[in-house]
Amino acid sequence: MRKSGQPDLVKRFTRWMEETPHPPLAMEISADRVAGARFTRHGAVQGFAVADVPKGAIAASAIEANILNAPAVNEAVREVCLTLEVKTEDVALLLPDPVIRVFVQHFDDFPRSSEEALPMLRWKLKKSVPFEVEETLISYMKQPSRGEGVDVVTSIARLRIIKEYEALLEAQGLRPGVVLSSTLAAISLLDDQKPTLLSRVSGTSLTTAIVRDGMLAGYRCTELPVHVDSLTPQHLLEEVYPLAAYYQDTWQEGIQAVRVAGVGNRLPEFAKPLEEEFKCEVRSLLNAAVSDGNLRADARPLADRELEGLVGWMLHRN
Numbered sequence: 001m002r003k004s005g006q007p008d009l010v011k012r013f014t015r016w017m018e019e020t021p022h023p024p025l026a027m028e029i030s031a032d033r034v035a036g037a038r039f040t041r042h043g044a045v046q047g048f049a050v051a052d053v054p055k056g057a058i059a060a061s062a063i064e065a066n067i068l069n070a071p072a073v074n075e076a077v078r079e080v081c082l083t084l085e086v087k088t089e090d091v092a093l094l095l096p097d098p099v100i101r102v103f104v105q106h107f108d109d110f111p112r113s114s115e116e117a118l119p120m121l122r123w124k125l126k127k128s129v130p131f132e133v134e135e136t137l138i139s140y141m142k143q144p145s146r147g148e149g150v151d152v153v154t155s156i157a158r159l160r161i162i163k164e165y166e167a168l169l170e171a172q173g174l175r176p177g178v179v180l181s182s183t184l185a186a187i188s189l190l191d192d193q194k195p196t197l198l199s200r201v202s203g204t205s206l207t208t209a210i211v212r213d214g215m216l217a218g219y220r221c222t223e224l225p226v227h228v229d230s231l232t233p234q235h236l237l238e239e240v241y242p243l244a245a246y247y248q249d250t251w252q253e254g255i256q257a258v259r260v261a262g263v264g265n266r267l268p269e270f271a272k273p274l275e276e277e278f279k280c281e282v283r284s285l286l287n288a289a290v291s292d293g294n295l296r297a298d299a300r301p302l303a304d305r306e307l308e309g310l311v312g313w314m315l316h317r318n
Contacts, residue, residue, distance in 0.1 A: 024039050024041070025037070025089060028310050032052065033052050034053060035307050036049050036080040045299060049080040060096035060097070062129070063131055067164045067165075081172040092178040093178065095165055095182065099165075099181065100155050100184075104153050104154075107150050109149065138157075181207075183198070183309070185316060187209060189288075189294065189311060191257070195253060197257070197278070204227055217247055219243075244277075255278045258283075259285040260274070286306065299311050
C-alpha cells in the first residue's frame with residue numbers, strides 16, 4: 001500500500017500486486033497467531049515459525065484499536081523473529097482482512113498519474129469507509145474491464161491502525177516495506193482460467209473473492225457472529241451468496257470452481273451445500289494448489305500449517 005500526501009513515507013509503501021518489493025522475509029499476523037517465513041534469493045522457503053496469540057489479544061478492525069494485549073502479541077512476534085534469526089531488515093507484512101478495505105470499481109475514464117488518481121479515489125470512497133479518507137493509506141491497481149473503460153482495484157486502510165502492526169515489527173528491528181491483507185496474498189494460489197470463488201475464514205472474519213482471467217472480479221469481507229468452530233454450512237453459504245449473485249448478474253456467467261480456506265477438517269461439511277448451490281467442484285484452496293502442481297515441495301510445510309497467506313505471498317514474490 002502506498003501513502004500519498006507525505007513524501008517521507010512514500011518509499012515505505014508500494015502498490016500491492018504491481019512493482020512490489022520482494023524482501024526475503026514475510027510476517028503474517030492474524031487474530032490467533034503470528035507466522036513468519038524466510039525465503040532464499042531463488043524464492044525457496046529457508047525457514048518458518050509460528051507462535052500462538054492468546055484469544056482476545058488482537059481484534060481485527062478497520063476502525064478501532066487492534067492490539068488489545070500488546071505484551072502477549074509482542075512476545076509472539078519476538079518468538080517468531082528469534083526462530084528466523086531476524087536482523088535489521090525489510091519485511092512484507094500481511095494483515096487480517098478486516099484491517100484493509102478492498103474495492104473493485106469501474107471508471108469510464110481514469111487518470112494516468114497517481115497525483116490525479118489518488119484524490120479521485122479518496123473522493124469516490126469517502127462515503128464507503130467508516131473513517132476519514134484523509135488519514136488513510138491507499139493503493140490501487142488498474143485492470144481490464146469487461147466492457148468500455150477500466151476497472152480499478154483499490155485497497156484502503158486507516159493509518160493509525162497500520163502503525164499498530166508496524167510498531168510490533170519495528171520493535172524487533174524490522175522495516176515493513178510491503179503491507180497487504182492476507183487474502184490478497186492468498187489469491188495468488190487460485191487458478192483463474194475459469195471464474196473461481198474463494199471463501200476464506202480467519203477467526204470471525206469471512207472474505208469472499210472472485211477471480212477471472214487474471215482479474216479480481218469481486219471482493220467482500222464480512223464479520224461472522226461466531227468463530228469458525230461454530231459456523232454452520234448454511235450461514236457460510238448465506239454470506240458467500242451475495243457476491244456470487246452479483247458476479248453472475250454482472251458477468252452473465254456462473255461460478256465454475258470454489259476454493260475454501262480456514263475451515264480445517266470441517267471442509268466436507270461446507271463443500272456439499274456449496275456444490276449444490278454452484279454446481280461445480282469445491283476444494284480446499286491449499287490442497288488444490290498442491291494437487292495441481294502449483295506449489296514447490298519446500299512450500300508444503302507452510303501449506304500443512306494452513307498458512308495460505310504466506311504461501312500465496314511466496315508465489316507472488318516468485
